[in-house]
Amino acid sequence: MADVAEERRIGDTDPRITRLQRKRWLIAAVIVLVVGAPSIFYFSGAYDRWQDSRSLADICRGSVDTSEVKELLGIDRLRGREVEVGQGANPHAGQLDKCSLSDPDRSAWLSVAMDWGADASGALHDFGEFAPWGDVGMAIPLGHGWEGVMDEGGLGKDLVATINLPCVNHWNDTKRSSLVVTVQGMAMRSMEGTAQRTRFARTATKTAQNAAKAWGCTARVGGAVERVPDNTAHTKVPEGEARGTCAGIATAVRESAADSKAPIENCYLLSDSFTSQYRVSAFYAPFATALAEQPGYGGEFDPQKPAGHKGTTIWASAQCSSGSRALYIATATLNKDRPSEQPDVKLGKVALKEFAARSAKRHGCTDLKLP
Numbered sequence: 001m002a003d004v005a006e007e008r009r010i011g012d013t014d015p016r017i018t019r020l021q022r023k024r025w026l027i028a029a030v031i032v033l034v035v036g037a038p039s040i041f042y043f044s045g046a047y048d049r050w051q052d053s054r055s056l057a058d059i060c061r062g063s064v065d066t067s068e069v070k071e072l073l074g075i076d077r078l079r080g081r082e083v084e085v086g087q088g089a090n091p092h093a094g095q096l097d098k099c100s101l102s103d104p105d106r107s108a109w110l111s112v113a114m115d116w117g118a119d120a121s122g123a124l125h126d127f128g129e130f131a132p133w134g135d136v137g138m139a140i141p142l143g144h145g146w147e148g149v150m151d152e153g154g155l156g157k158d159l160v161a162t163i164n165l166p167c168v169n170h171w172n173d174t175k176r177s178s179l180v181v182t183v184q185g186m187a188m189r190s191m192e193g194t195a196q197r198t199r200f201a202r203t204a205t206k207t208a209q210n211a212a213k214a215w216g217c218t219a220r221v222g223g224a225v226e227r228v229p230d231n232t233a234h235t236k237v238p239e240g241e242a243r244g245t246c247a248g249i250a251t252a253v254r255e256s257a258a259d260s261k262a263p264i265e266n267c268y269l270l271s272d273s274f275t276s277q278y279r280v281s282a283f284y285a286p287f288a289t290a291l292a293e294q295p296g297y298g299g300e301f302d303p304q305k306p307a308g309h310k311g312t313t314i315w316a317s318a319q320c321s322s323g324s325r326a327l328y329i330a331t332a333t334l335n336k337d338r339p340s341e342q343p344d345v346k347l348g349k350v351a352l353k354e355f356a357a358r359s360a361k362r363h364g365c366t367d368l369k370l371p
Helices: 002-013 013-044 046-056 068-073 120-129 194-214 287-293 345-362
Strands: 077-082 095-104 107-114 148-152 158-166 178-188 253-255 265-269 276-284 308-310 313-319 324-331 366-369
Touching: 068 107, 068 178, 068 194, 095 345, 107 120, 107 194, 120 148, 120 158, 120 178, 120 287, 148 194, 158 194, 178 194, 276 287, 276 345, 287 324, 313 345, 324 345, 345 366
Parallel strands: none
Antiparallel strands: 077 095, 095 107, 107 178, 148 158, 158 178, 253 265, 265 276, 276 324, 308 313, 313 324, 313 366
16 A cells, blocks of 8 residues: 555656646647637627628728718628629629628618719619609709719618719810719618718718729819708699799699709609609719610610600700710600500690700700700
């Protein structure tokens, strides 16, 4: 028994055994660290935050203020991804860049697209899908000196804005004379309130400014957006009471606020049943030339003629200081309740004349050609 005790005493103090025990503890600690640390990193949410941060790094060349987007959409987490631009006949062909930001399950999102002015057909498509026979909503001016408009979707949670930024450093470059930035978003909370719509407009204008810097466009920009005009897409204005884009038109209408910087304007002529029968629109550079590329316009009007009348479509044009001609066009809208109802072409022609004259004067355009 004494010999056994002596062996244990010697073993307890043997430096070789102590080193072996330390080595075993070290191996065990490394195993715990290797196996456990990633689990802690993952389940603590640190991994998700790292992935979010990584996906947002330099998104759309750093044009988007991600903290501002979180506040706008009402979310805590934001994941970003670059979107592949379209090819061939896709309306986004020629697009510079496009990115999307959303919460992890994509229930709230914001997308940003950039186009040079010469390729504005994709931006025009994103803004309203301007089918010649469609009731496509309003083009509400951002105001405050911005060449931009916004509109609200039918769900009340989505908004879209498109902003044209003339590049003074590329004034003689036909392709890059302006940068067009289109911002679309759907939030967790409603976008209908004036405060939320104003917040969206601020996000859009700030993104546009950042995009101009990123793409080397020395732009003429507007001022701080304090408030945007009310959404009047569903407001019926009685005959003779129009004061905005439909001013001077002798019928019941739906209109938006009028602004000398708005690159797109809409006015709807209402029938006796208060459904729209004509949409009268103005398109200024760079959207005037882009309209002919929208689906459905192939046979509706001749963009080579300054004015004309084809079927139920009537158009006019005017020369503007930008060097391009503005397009004013009246197109009949479909009445789903009365598909056989024929639009009043005479009314459309008279309305276009009044609309085009006022819009051209407001934008400083001359040489108005009427059909």
